Amino acid sequence: MSPETSAVGAASGTRSLPHPDREDIRLAQVLHALADPMRLRIVCALAAAEDELNCADIELPVSKSTCTHHFRVLREHGVIQQIYRGTAKMNGLRRDDLDALFPGLIDGVLRAADLQARRLGEL
Amino acid sequence: MSPETSAVGAASGTRSLPHPDREDIRLAQVLHALADPMRLRIVCALAAAEDELNCADIELPVSKSTCTHHFRVLREHGVIQQIYRGTAKMNGLRRDDLDALFPGLIDGVLRAADLQARRLGEL
Numbered sequence: 001m002s003p004e005t006s007a008v009g010a011a012s013g014t015r016s017l018p019h020p021d022r023e024d025i026r027l028a029q030v031l032h033a034l035a036d037p038m039r040l041r042i043v044c045a046l047a048a049a050e051d052e053l054n055c056a057d058i059e060l061p062v063s064k065s066t067c068t069h070h071f072r073v074l075r076e077h078g079v080i081q082q083i084y085r086g087t088a089k090m091n092g093l094r095r096d097d098l099d100a101l102f103p104g105l106i107d108g109v110l111r112a113a114d115l116q117a118r119r120l121g122e123l
Numbered sequence: 124m125s126p127e128t129s130a131v132g133a134a135s136g137t138r139s140l141p142h143p144d145r146e147d148i149r150l151a152q153v154l155h156a157l158a159d160p161m162r163l164r165i166v167c168a169l170a171a172a173e174d175e176l177n178c179a180d181i182e183l184p185v186s187k188s189t190c191t192h193h194f195r196v197l198r199e200h201g202v203i204q205q206i207y208r209g210t211a212k213m214n215g216l217r218r219d220d221l222d223a224l225f226p227g228l229i230d231g232v233l234r235a236a237d238l239q240a241r242r243l244g245e246l
Binding site: 026027028029031032034035036037040101102103104105107108109111112113115116119 | 149150151152154155157158159160163224225226227228230231232234235236238239
């Protein structure tokens with residue numbers, strides 16, 4: 001974990017959340033984070049967005065608490081970053097880190113998700 | 124599931140195991156099957172092998188029953204096929220099915236696993 005924790009963030013007057021450092025991100029954990037239809041949808045939406053997205057910007061057919069859980073799993077496994085900007089928690093894909101560690105992996109997963117959605121008539 | 128089941132296999136004098144048909148394989152399930160260090164090792168070994176492998180051909184630091192479990196997860200999620208040949212249960216990667224459904228995905232995962240193993244000094 002990076003030294004940024006909620007506790008430290010609170011003490012310094014900002015609210016930050018713990019993220020794994022790049023060198024601590026592991027393939028099996030990234031795949032686990034991606035291995036859920038809702039989390040795949042979040043990752044596809046973040047990849048398609050040109051900017052950070054608020055959790056509420058991504059429509060998912062699950063409760064708010066389940067949604068929060070999915071974002072946390074993605075953050076804790078190194079797939080996304082979550083940053084408080086004012087009162088909004090903004091989300092972005094950790095593209096640079098993932099592409100550096102596993103070149104082509106995220107692109108392959110995004111392409112696979114797109115192909116499957118088309119095949120199943122979800123797009 | 125394909126019509127091949129253990130029961131049908133037993134009835135016809137062979138022993139076959141249930142596998143999902145190609146069109147029933149889902150990305151999230153494939154990623155779940157791959158999201159484990161031991162299962163990643165199995166998949167890498169099968170990809171590197173020129174032929175089917177027996178479970179015992181792949182050395183893993185886990186018990187035999189855990190090993191059997193990992194192979195079953197891979198089979199049930201469409202990543203490998205398991206076929207009895209005599210008394211031996213032989214395993215092979217479902218390359219054709221996975222490459223047809225998700226072009227480049229397995230190659231990306233294998234490359235990522237190899238890069239990570241080199242980075243962590245495991246190779």
